[in-house]
Amino acid sequence: MQCTHCGATLNPSDRFCPSCGTPVEQPKTCPQCGAPVDDSMRFCMNCGARLPEVNEGGAATEPTQETATENATVAEPTAEGPAAGEVSAEPAAEQSDESSTESSAESTAAESSAQSDSPEQALPDAAVVADANEPEPAASDQPQSSQQPEAATPVPQSESPTQILTPVSQPQTAFTTPMPALPPDPATQQQAPIVPPVTPGSVPPAPVAPGTGSQPPKKPRKWLVPVIIAVVVVLIAAGVGIWWWMSRSNSSTEASASPSASASASASTSPSSKQSATKKAEKKSCTASPDATLTDVSSSGTNLIATLSLDDSACGSEQYKESNIRVNIKDYDGDVIAAAVFDFAKKPISFDDGEATLALAFTSKQYWMPVDEIDSTSSMEVVWQTGQKPNGKAAANVASALGGANISSDDAERYAQLALTNQLDHDRSDASDFYDHYTTQLSSKKYGMQVDGKTWKYSDIYEQFLNIKQKHPNALLIWASDYSNYTKNGNPSDYYVILSGESFSSEDDAQSWCSTNGYSSDDCMAVDLE
Secondary structure (H helix, E strand, O other): EEOOOOEEEEOOOOEEEEOOEEOOOOOOOOOOOOOOOOOOOEOOOOOOOOEEOOOOOOOOEEHHHHHHHHEEOOOOOOOOOOOOOOOOOOHHHHHHHHHHHHHHHHHHHHHHHHHHHHHOOOOOOOOOOOOOOOOOOOHHHHOOOOOOOOOOOOOOOOOOOOOOOOOOOOOHEEEOOOOOOOOOOOOOOOOOOOOOOOOOOOOOOOOOOOOOOOOOOOOOOOHEEEEHHHHHHHHHHHHHHHHHHHHHHHHHHHHOHHHHHHHHHOOOOOOOHHHHHHHHOOOEOOOOOOEEEEEEEEOOOOOEEEEEEOOOOOOOOOOEEEOOEEEEOOOOOOOOOEEEEEEEOOEEOOOOOOOOEEEEEEEOOOOOOOOOHOOHHHHOOOEEEOOOOOOOOOOOOOEEEEEEEEHHHHHHHHHHHHHHHHHHHHHHHHHHHHHHOEEEEEEEEEOOOOOOOOOOHHHHHHHHHHHHHOOOOOOEEEEHHHOOHOOOOOOOOEEEEEEOOOEOOOOHHHHHHHHOOOOOOOOOOOEOOO
16 A cells, blocks of 8 residues: 555555655445445445445535435334335335345345355454444544444434435345455555454554554663673683682692791791692692502512502602502413402502502412512513402501402402413423322312312412412422323323422332321322323
8 A cells, every 4th residue: 555645655554644644545434334335336235325426526425315315214124024104115216226236235245144254354343323424434443343233223313414224125134244354455464453443432543653563662782782791891800809719728728738837938948948848738649540560579478479660740749549459460471460459548659759669469369370480570561450349358468568359259260260271381391201200299179179178169279289389389280181190090180280399219209208298198199190
């Protein structure tokens, strides 16, 4: 919709052009019901009322007294039809024209009734009798009402010089269905909402400024920038305050670490004394896993004593106080030859400039290679594992060496079985010397044997070998089925046999050795391997 004078875009609710102020021509409506009409209509297609005639100049003329008399009825029709004498007589030609017009209105009303079921069509309210002397409100200024107003009551002749009533010949119910409103202009639909028609007694809405529509005005966001600046300033201030507080806290800690150092700080002190006091104040636990190197192995009874050199610059001059630390020693083939779980919380490791020396004791259940067969400590590897669960209580300390608890039974059994295999390979060449000489047999055991009140496992067999080896350094381990002396009579030969390794020229000499060393005939016997 555009202004006819300047071409500016108008809203349906505008009465004057917002650009030039030219009055906006309002759409023509029926003076009785407010439905949209045009100049070609003689009767309202919604209520059937006669419309004012338009002269040649385009101005509507008021209906004459004769026309008003022709349109008027004396009383409203009843349900059975109009009462006798209530309708004024009309010329035959007028009635014929009105009948055709009414028939057209009825068909139009029927179409409007079918269209009223569609939710997309907005329907105007029922007709309302309007006073001819009152100004006709524009259709765009009349708000729509969700409810139909009550039926209009005819105004007495004395109050209004002209009355426009529904023709008597048409039933009142034929025009109860309102006509659909004209579809909104797509070009202006998004600019402003459609203003509903005004019902009698209501106040028309105030005109909306062009271009504003129903959207609320946008609030300025000039406050956003000051808020962001304030937040940044607060964060910077908080950071400076935390840094200043931590600096003072560190300074006070260093000052109160040693009263004697604080007292002497007032006088001239050397830089070396300050560093010494700082190192003493920093004596606390470290949690790093140090690098360990095996530097020496020795035996104390049946125990293996391993001396380790630790290096960890992260510990500095602190103490290592971690618990459940598993220390593994591996040979050059990567096989574990010693392992136990230690608790350094009970006996902390003291570092000095990141270095420390540690002595650990392994029982005969915790190592799987004879001490005298560990040829070179440089080829051994030490693995430090944290968070390991001990299997039982820790063994007693051996002198300055810290004792540890056993590892899991499954790991110990696997390491013992591998150690037995390696020991057989190691002793095979030495056992060949007893094909033509006698030696003494001190034990023969196999896995699963039940003797001495227990079921023997690989770890038990190898532990017995280590104990005998510690008492008789020449002791050997052989597999019975590898030698004819054990297989020639058809006896079972799947045994691990422990020999003393002592050589004798006769059987009597070998048997005498058994008696001398306190062995009975059940525990010691003379054998040759041929």
